[in-house]
Amino acid sequence: MIYLLMISMCLAASTGQILVKKGLNRKKPYYWDFYIFAGVFLVLLSPFLYMKAVQTAGLSGAFGLNGISYIIVYLLGVTVLGEKGSFLQTLGILLISGGVFIWSI
Secondary structure (H helix, E strand, C coil): CHHHHHHHHHHHHHHHHHHHHHHHHCCCCHHHCHHHHHHHHHHHHHHHHHHHHHHHHCHHHHHHHHHHHHHHHHHHHHHCCCCCCCHHHHHHHHHHHHHHHHHHC
């Protein structure tokens, strides 16, 4: 249950950030953009999922899984936004992944 809540929270926050960035890259006024509205909604949803996760697993159980967000944002930034990922960024993501794995066992 805790893993589902934390992955949902990380996906909501990360996807929300990507959608906001995608909306800001478009030429139309940002206050009418669907991507920005959807992104802000997801970003605002994520704290509620996090609070439920902390309530369920405690702070020490839930906090370490926040690192998943870095991984998701990096992967979505490279694939969806077409950003360039450097060797050091990729190495950092691998280290974060290892840390999240160790924290979760």
